[in-house]
Each structure stands twice: as structure tokens, then as C-alpha cells.
Amino acid sequence: MKKRIIFLVCFYILLMFPIYWMIVNSLKTENEIFTMTTFFPKEITFANYIEIFTNPIWTDSLINSIIYVCLNVVITLLAAIPGAYAFSRWKFRGSNHLFFWLLTNRMAPAAIFMIPFTELYFTLKLFDTHLGVALAHCLFNIPLAVWILEGFMSAIPKEIDETAFIDGFSFFRFFRKVFFPLIAPGIGVAAFFVFTFSWVEMIIAKTLTGPLAKPMVVTIAVAQQAVEGTRWGLMSALTVVMILPGIFVVYFVRHYLAKGFSLGRV
Amino acid sequence: MKNRAWLFVAPVLLLVALNALVPIMAVINYSLHYSFAGSAPEFAGLNNYIEVFTDPDFLGALRRQFLFSFCVLLVQIPLGILIAMQLPKSGKSVVVCLVLLGIPLLIPHTVVGLLWRIMTVYEVGIISKIFSYVFDYSYRVTQNPVDAVLTIFFLDVWHWTPLVVLLSYAGLVAIPDQFYQAAAIDGASAWKTFRYVTLPKLRAVLIIALLLRFMDSFMIYAEPFIISGGGPGNWNTYLNQYVARKAESYELGYAGAASIAYLYIVVVCCFIFYTIMTNLGKGIKR
Numbered sequence: 001m002k003k004r005i006i007f008l009v010c011f012y013i014l015l016m017f018p019i020y021w022m023i024v025n026s027l028k029t030e031n032e033i034f035t036m037t038t039f040f041p042k043e044i045t046f047a048n049y050i051e052i053f054t055n056p057i058w059t060d061s062l063i064n065s066i067i068y069v070c071l072n073v074v075i076t077l078l079a080a081i082p083g084a085y086a087f088s089r090w091k092f093r094g095s096n097h098l099f100f101w102l103l104t105n106r107m108a109p110a111a112i113f114m115i116p117f118t119e120l121y122f123t124l125k126l127f128d129t130h131l132g133v134a135l136a137h138c139l140f141n142i143p144l145a146v147w148i149l150e151g152f153m154s155a156i157p158k159e160i161d162e163t164a165f166i167d168g169f170s171f172f173r174f175f176r177k178v179f180f181p182l183i184a185p186g187i188g189v190a191a192f193f194v195f196t197f198s199w200v201e202m203i204i205a206k207t208l209t210g211p212l213a214k215p216m217v218v219t220i221a222v223a224q225q226a227v228e229g230t231r232w233g234l235m236s237a238l239t240v241v242m243i244l245p246g247i248f249v250v251y252f253v254r255h256y257l258a259k260g261f262s263l264g265r266v
Numbered sequence: 267m268k269n270r271a272w273l274f275v276a277p278v279l280l281l282v283a284l285n286a287l288v289p290i291m292a293v294i295n296y297s298l299h300y301s302f303a304g305s306a307p308e309f310a311g312l313n314n315y316i317e318v319f320t321d322p323d324f325l326g327a328l329r330r331q332f333l334f335s336f337c338v339l340l341v342q343i344p345l346g347i348l349i350a351m352q353l354p355k356s357g358k359s360v361v362v363c364l365v366l367l368g369i370p371l372l373i374p375h376t377v378v379g380l381l382w383r384i385m386t387v388y389e390v391g392i393i394s395k396i397f398s399y400v401f402d403y404s405y406r407v408t409q410n411p412v413d414a415v416l417t418i419f420f421l422d423v424w425h426w427t428p429l430v431v432l433l434s435y436a437g438l439v440a441i442p443d444q445f446y447q448a449a450a451i452d453g454a455s456a457w458k459t460f461r462y463v464t465l466p467k468l469r470a471v472l473i474i475a476l477l478l479r480f481m482d483s484f485m486i487y488a489e490p491f492i493i494s495g496g497g498p499g500n501w502n503t504y505l506n507q508y509v510a511r512k513a514e515s516y517e518l519g520y521a522g523a524a525s526i527a528y529l530y531i532v533v534v535c536c537f538i539f540y541t542i543m544t545n546l547g548k549g550i551k552r
Binding site for chain 2: 004007008011012014015016018019021022025033034037075078079080082083085086087089090092095098100102103104105113114115116117119120135136138139142143146147151192196199200201202203217220221224232235236238239242243246247250251254255
């Protein structure tokens with residue numbers, strides 16, 4: 001038992017060290033980062049954070065990111081819930097192959113695909129809009145959400161559906177009153193993963209956005225090339241800011257996560 | 267009933283097909299033509315593909331990519347299962363453990379690259395400093411191929427092992443206690459219990475973990491780019507980055523053919539994994 005705890009503590013120290021280091025660096029002055037190795041800042045400065053939250057370049061792109069990620073979560077779940085229901089309840093011609101094909105779409109976003117991708121979204125008049133990025137991210141998020149939700153839904157016995165229909169529930173009412181509460185943990189878990197993958201995606205977001213909808217990941221990547229080697233403190237603070245919304249989401253679904261993990265296959 | 271199924275799946279298919287099929291068609295089209303900017307494209311047949319598969323740079327990147335993905339999977343999957351087995355199954359600590367595990371997954375690839383870059387910058391980064399103080403070794407990511415490759419490797423293990431842990435943990439929690447009790451009554455050793463009870467039950471989640479990790483590691487792009495720009499030399503240039511370079515220099519025919527070949531390789535590998543793992547389970551059940 002003791003061995004186990006020591007092992008876990010070591011693992012978590014290794015896991016958290018880079019993040020701790022980033023937080024510490026973000027609170028140090030540039031000078032301190034370069035001249036000495038300190039595990040705690042000698043003088044704490046919030047200058048980096050003040051700059052991020054007052055400079056419109058950073059605040060705008062942060063808001064852009066949040067808007068399209070949330071839109072993507074909504075669209076993905078709206079499409080994936082009925083889809084996953086169909087996969088879990090009915091066997092239809094080619095359903096297994098369809099499932100595998102869906103998953104392979106995670107691999108498409110190699111750089112070359114971005115050229116026709118851009119043309120497509122130009123034609124749809126969705127280039128440089130939040131909706132455009134949200135729709136594009138469905139490419140890899142919908143398959144993932146379907147896969148996760150299908151696992152949860154298959155764990156719920158079919159008899160529940162049948163009993164509800166015999167009791168005279170309409171399909172919509174059954175879904176809302178009976179089925180939805182049962183798979184709520186699954187939706188929480190799926191929402192978490194969908195949020196995460198949309199939040200961290202860069203190649204598509206970079207190609208499909210111009211000045212209007214430019215997300216945080218892209219602005220950081222650009223800034224990293226521009227201020228190379230000089231502003232590590234600011235870069236560290238930006239990394240911390242990038243993690244915050246995710247932590248908020250994890251906190252929001254934390255009970256579902258633990259519960260969801262014990263139910264479904266993800 | 268069948269029609270209703272299609273109706274339910276329709277939005278999923280529509281959204282994915284919109285994003286997947288149109289670009290793939292276009293890329294296949296590129297791959298079959300010579301790329302001359304300005305003039306009308308000329309049909310090239312399979313010449314672009316021949317060029318790709320005789321290009322030593324492409325084959326080199328492909329070899330490095332396979333080696334990288336293989337090493338990453340070899341470490342991450344067993345390590346993930348091992349850690350998941352040590353995690354508490356109930357109590358208050360579960361939520362803390364799971365939330366902490368989720369944090370690395372929430373950091374964008376570029377930011378992870380940046381984070382490790384900050385830690386490995388020569389003479390400034392903490393890792394570089396530790397190496398020079400403790401081992402008297404100058405750790406230079408931009409000069410030393412071994413350092414660069416190992417940095418990417420550890421970065422990926424750090425970033426993605428938590429995903430394997432989370433997935434395995436989900437699978438582990440779903441195994442009813444009765445199975446372990448039965449194994450204990452039969453006097454099974456720890457290894458046998460793991461091999462014949464735990465592992466088969468984890469099959470479903472391990473398929474997901476393996477496929478996700480294989481695909482994602484095979485598409486690694488931002489991290490090596492930020493850490494060392496794919497260098498020194500070509501040491502850290504993986505397939506995605508190599509193809510992207512070609513696309514950026516508008517060699518559309520070549521890049522198109524390389525992308526299709528790339529996609530084909532990944533799909534075939536995934537299909538092999540998928541089939542093997544599904545069949546393996548059938549064998550064990552009987």
C-alpha cells in the first residue's frame with residue numbers, strides 16, 4: 001500500500017513539475033528567469049498577466065477561442081447524441097464499417113488538406129467566422145463524441161426504451177425524461193473531450209481564420225516566432241491562461257467524470 | 267426502423283462528410299497532376315506517387331515516424347495501464363487524481379512545445395541547467411540530435427500518458443469485483459490475474475487508446491517544429507512536417523501524393539490494429 005502511494009506521488013510530481021515551473025516562471029521578472037535558477041520567484045510580479053488581460057490582441061483572441069470552442073461543443077453534441085443512439089440501438093447495413101470510417105477522419109488534417117479546406121469554407125462564406133471553425137472541428141470531434149456516447153448508451157439496457165414506449169411515451173418525451181438523465185454523465189465526459197480537442201487544435205484554426213476570428217493558439221504561435229528568446233515570462237503566463245478554461249470545464253464536470261468513468265467505456 | 271436509423275445518423279454523416287470528402291477529393295486530384303503554378307495543370311498519372319516512394323527524404327521521414335510512434339506506444343500503453351492500476355478506486359482522492367491527470371491533455375500542442383522549449387533552452391531552461399550541473403553535460407536541443415529526439419519523446423510521453431491512464435482507469439473501474447474474488451479463490455498469481463482477468467476486460471478501451479495514440483503520434487507536427495524547427499538536420503522532421511514543407515512551397519502534386527500515401531498508411535495500420543485486437547478478444551473469451 002505504501003509503495004503504491006510513493007509511486008503515485010512520484011508520478012504526480014513528474015506530471016505536475018512542468019506546469020508548476022510554468023506558473024513560477026510567469027510570476028518572475030524576465031531578469032530572474034535568465035540569470036538564476038529559483039524554484040520560487042524572488043519577487044512576484046503580475047506584469048505578464050496584466051499585459052495579457054489589458055492588451056486587446058490577447059483578450060480578443062481568447063474570446064474568439066472560447067466562442068468557437070463552445071459553438072463546436074454544442075453542434076457536436078447535437079449531432080452526436082442521435083447518431084450514437086442509432087449506432088447503439090439499431091444494427092443497420094454497414095453500421096460497423098461506418099463506425100470505423102468515422103474514426104479514421106481524425107487523421108485527415110495534414111497540411112495539404114488545408115488548401116481545399118480553405119476553398120471550401122470560402123465558398124460557404126464561412127471563412128474567418130467562428131461558426132466556420134466550429135463546423136470544421138466537427139471533422140474530428142463528432143467521431144470521438146459518437147464513439148464515447150455509443151459506449152455509454154450501450155450500457156443502458158434496451159428494455160428501458162421498450163418499457164417507456166409501452167407506457168405511451170412519445171419518442172421525444174422518452175428521450176428528454178428518461179434517456180437523457182441516464183446518459184448525462186456520458187454527455188459530460190464527451191463534452192470534456194470535445195472541448196479539449198477543439199481547444200488545442202491549431203492547424204485548422206490557423207488556416208480558417210483571418211484577423212476577425214483568430215484564436216489564442218494561433219496568436220501564441222505567431223508571437224512565439226516574433227518575440228523569440230526575449231519574453232519567456234510572458235509566454236509562460238500565456239500557457240497558464242490557456243490551461244485555465246480547461247480546468248474550469250474539468251471542475252464543472254468533475255463528478256460526471258468520476259461517475260462517467262465507472263459507467264461507460266471511456 | 268432502418269430508415270429511422272439513417273435519419274438519426276444523417277447529421278453526423280453530413281457534418282463529417284462535408285469536412286472529409288470534399289478536401290480528400292481535391293487532394294487526390296492534386297496528386298494526379300503536375301504542379302505548375304499559373305499554367306493549366308497537366309495530367310501526371312501515378313508519376314507523383316513514384317516520385318514520393320523513391321524520394322529518400324520521404325522514406326527517411328517515414329522510417330523516423332514509424333520508429334517514433336512505435337517507441338511512444340511501447341512506453342505509453344504499459345505505463346498508462348500500470349499507473350491506472352495504482353490509482354485509488356473510491357474516495358475523495360479519485361476526483362483530485364482524475365482532474366490532475368486531465369491538465370496536460372488540456373494544453374494545446376503548440377503550448378506544450380513552447381513549455382518544453384522554455385525548459386530546454388540552452389543555459390536558461392531548467393532541464394538544460396540540471397544536465398550541466400549534475401552530469402556536466404551540455405544539453406543542446408538545437409545542436410545535438412540525441413537531445414532533440416529524446417526531448418520530443420519525453421514530451422510526448424509526458425503529454426499523452428495521462429490519456430492512456432484515464433482510458434485504462436475507465437476500463438478498470440468497470441470490472442466487477444467478483445472477477446478478482448474468483449481469481450483469488452482459484453489462487454491465481456498477480457500476473458495471471460492481470461493477464462487473464464484485467465487485460466481481456468480492458469480490451470475495448472485499449473483499442474481506443476492504441477488507435478488514438480497511434481494516429482496522434484503519427485501526426486505529430488507542432489512540437490518538433492517549436493522545439494528545434496525539425497532539426498538539427500532532419501533528425502526531428504517527422505512525416506507531417508515534411509509533407510507540410512512541400513505543401514508550403516506549393517509542390518501540390520508531390521504534396522498531394524505524399525498526403526494520400528500518408529493517409530493510406532495510417533488507415534491500413536489502424537485497420538490492422540483494429541482487426542487484430544478485436545479478434546484477439548474473441549480468442550480469449552472462448
